């Protein structure tokens with residue numbers, strides 16, 4: 001028996017694959033899948049190589065990014081491949097239904113409390129019962145109780161995303177707006193011409209809350225969708241030594257630090273684990289580790305960028321040859337374009353170096 005803790009995207013997707021060949025039990029502490037929502041639900045086109053997204057889950061499509069500098073100068077990046085904005089609760093429910101269809105045994109409203117090792121097996125304890133199990137998969141989100149009980153929680157850090165679904169004035173449908181001077185970054189993602197998912201992200205403090213109020217302006221909040229996000233930890237253990245205890249998705253801090261998207265990485269990790277548990281860590285490191293690491297380093301630099309430097313960055317990307325690189329590549333995999341950008345644009349080296357000086361002088 002495999003016990004999967006958490007029916008978010010990572011846990012349900014992994015269960016849908018593993019249950020084809022194994023006795024899988026999927027435990028979820030909530031009664032209803034996918035709620036409460038704490039996510040913008042924007043995905044790049046690369047999700048299509050992992051799973052087909054039913055049309056009715058796509059709320060809107062994003063064709064352009066508008067990036068606004070602190071001095072209000074804006075550039076547009078036209079995406080070669082459109083992004084999707086999903087009904088996030090519907091998406092979780094869809095993946096969960098796939099796990100059910102594959103034969104996973106479902107335990108809703110059942111919370112994992114811990115486990116004990118007994119001979120070669122584990123006994124997991126929930127708020128309702130105890131189960132003998134051969135393998136435990138923690139897909140239980142940022143604060144992963146599985147990682148904690150297994151002693152592989154590590155030194156994880158969190159950031160906070162304030163987000164609301166709201167009525168927002170003057171929306172440009174199909175255009176996601178990013179404002180560089182609010183939080184670590186901020187976004188306005190339209191569902192249509194009246195409603196948007198609007199948020200800021202960063203260390204949770206008064207400044208972030210003030211930035212959140214600024215981006216919301218006077219817009220009418222329909223739903224609060226805020227939540228925590230783990231910062232990618234390159235030292236995170238994905239498996240407890242050689243035991244059959246694993247973590248995937250946010251539970252394993254598999255979130256890219258540039259824009260803090262984690263869904264695609266959680267799905268890919270679920271796939272690698274289901275393919276071959278003994279190769280999971282190696283495959284993750286080979287396929288995703290580099291991109292997550294680059295994203296983390298980019299984020300560390302961006303967090304030390306002052307307003308003048310943010311304005312310079314926008315000027316650099318005003319140049320068509322530079323913005324074209326962003327248009328044509330998937331931001332989930334920066335290793336595929338970062339070198340190309342640096343080769344094309346000497347000003348990026350200088351800017352990067354200046355920001356690095358800010359970083360070390362603090």
Ligand SMILES: Cc1cc2nc3c(=O)[nH]c(=O)nc-3n(C[C@H](O)[C@H](O)[C@H](O)COP(=O)(O)OP(=O)(O)OC[C@H]3O[C@@H](n4cnc5c(N)ncnc54)[C@H](O)[C@@H]3O)c2cc1C
Pocket residue numbers: 005006007008009010011027028029030034038039040041042043110111112113139140141142145161162163199225226227228229248249250251255260261262263264266
């Ligand atoms: C404001 C905000 C905006 C975001 N926007 C995006 C975005 O646009 N695109 C993107 O890709 N990512 C985005 N993310 C990140 C994304 O939401 C996560 O990366 C993603 O949800 C991770 O999926 P997961 O399955 O690993 O974990 P989760 O979705 O957190 O699922 C974990 C599940 O485990 C359950 N659980 C926890 N503890 C227990 C327990 N003890 N017993 C049983 N069940 C338990 C939880 O109830 C939950 O259902 C955003 C996050 C925030 C906060």
